[in-house]
Amino acid sequence: MRAIGLMSGTSMDGIDAALIETDGETVSWLGPSLTLPYDGAMRTLLEGAMADAVGVNDRDSRPGRLVEAEQRITTLHAQAVRALLDTLRLTPGDVDVVGFHGQTVFHRPxxxxxVQIGLGSALARDxxxxxxxxxRAADVAAGGQGAPLVPVFHQALVRGLxxxxxxxxxxxxxxxxxTVLDGDADPVACDTGPGNALIDDFMAARTGRPYDDGGRIAAQGTVDEAALARLLAHPFFAAPPPKSLDRNAFRAFVAQHLGLxxxxxxxxxxxxxxLxxxxxxxxxxxxxxxxxxxIVAGGGARNPTLCAMLEQRLGRPVRSADAVGWSADALEAHAFGFLAVRTLRGLPLTFPSTTGTPHPLTGGKIFRHC
Structure with missing residues (x-):
């Protein structure tokens, strides 16, 4: 099947759209992708929506700016799909399904x-x-962490390496x-901790720039190892997989113990x-x-300073996803195309060793356009 996967991640920098051909078990082709960046106003709206989501206790509740953000997210995702189709000279009839993750604004498994905002029914009609x-909802409702969702996709890709x-x-x-893959054993997966969010927020506050481009500012600095040790004492880091995090889970802890x-x-x-x-x-x-x-993907793969720190602390080779024939930028978008096909086929998305769900579990809601 031919699918378009869409991802607006916790970095809140834009929407990735990617074409993939798959049967939901193997990957025939990782197709082209594009990114629709968010402008400053959209980032501000999303930050406000995340603030308004704090304390939500009903996943269908949309207080404050969440209503506007959800409508805008849906519209921009439609634009991203059309832009990708236009670039490839394809029509909607050339695609079987769209995998629409939406924007996570609250995650407390x-x-x-x-809570992921985005109107699947409206996107299907549009x-x-x-x-x-x-x-993510079915996994969390069953007692799972709801994240990460992509290990079954990683497993399909790694089989070819x-x-x-x-x-x-x-x-x-x-x-x-x-995701850790060891032969025929079930994949083991978890969130490891902060990715780019704390760095991005710090750079925005200090410089007005949304991130440390290429890690150039970090490369000029000195790591406070004592402060780092205090941060690593957080109980999350000693907890075994599976485990997951909200984007802002460490914000207060870092502010208290790092003293920037x-x-x-x-x-x-x-x-x-x-960190x-x-x-x-x-x-x-x-x-x-x-x-x-x-193998490293996502925005962090574009940060040589971070990749060098990873290689030093891991003591193992660290390769970009691009170096093994994948797309470092679009890997998660490709994943949600893959997961959409699995949903259509009734195949499980999450597993006890990846999210802690009690048994392999299907997920995703299907919205037909007619």
């Missing part, structure tokens, strides 16, 4: 609640296509998550970048075997 959305096992696939968006107010911009960026790398390394002792190779 321990409270049985995860595009004239079948849309699969709301991928000649790499020593175990292989770790690390996605660094706003939050970082990892007196740090230079370079030193603050360096320490937060080291991302060190929190990834902290998962290794929790695994049955240390990964032999790490």
């Amino acid at each position: 321990e409270a049985g609640l995860t 595009l004239g296509l079948t849309v699969v959305a709301d991928f 000649a790499l020593p096992a175990p292989v770790a696939v690390l996605n660094i968006g706003g939050v970082a998550n990892v 107010g007196g740090a230079s911009t370079a030193d603050g960026a360096a320490t937060l970048t080291a 991302t790398a060190a929190s990834v390394a902290a998962v290794v002792p929790l695994l049955a075997r240390a990964p032999a190779v790490w």
Whole structure:
């Protein structure tokens, strides 16, 4: 089947749209992709919507700016699909399904609640296509973490690589998550800790720029190792997989224990970048075997300073997804195309070893355009 996957991640920098051909078990083709960046006004709206989502106890509730943000998110995702189709000279009739993740604004699986905004029914009507959305709800309702969702996709991709096992696939968006694949064993997966979110927020506050481009500011700074050790004492890092995080889960803890107010911009960026790398390394002792190779995707793959810190702390080769024939930028968008096809076929998306759900579980809601 030919699918378009859509992803607006926790970095809140834009929408990735990617074409994929798959039967939901194997991947025939990782097709082209594009990114529709968010402008400053949209980022501000999403930040406000996330603030208004704090304290929500009903996943259908849309207080404050969430109504406007959900409508706008849906419209922009439709634009991203059309832009990708136009670029490829395709029509909606050339596509079987769209996988629409939406924008996570609240994720508290321990409270049985995860909220992704985006109107699947409206997107289906607008595009004239079948849309699969709301991928996380069923897993969380069953007692799972609701994240990460992509390990079954990583497993399909890694089967095509000649790499020593175990292989770790690390996605660094706003939050970082990892899938560890060791032969025929079930994949093990979890969120590892902060990805780019804390770095991005710090850079925006200090410089007005939305991120540390290429890690250049962090490369000029010195890591506060004592502060880093205090942060790594957080109980999340010692908890075994599966486990997951909200984008802002560590914001208050870092503000309390890191004390960036007196740090230079370079030193603050360096320490937060080291936190991302060190929190990834902290998962290794929790695994049955240390990964032999790490494949990195997401925005973090474009940060040489972060990748160098990862390689140093992991003591293993760290490769970009691009280097193994995947797309570092579009891997999660490709994944949601893959997951949409699995939903149509009734195949499970999540597993006890990836989200802690009590049994392999299907997910996603299907919205028909007619």
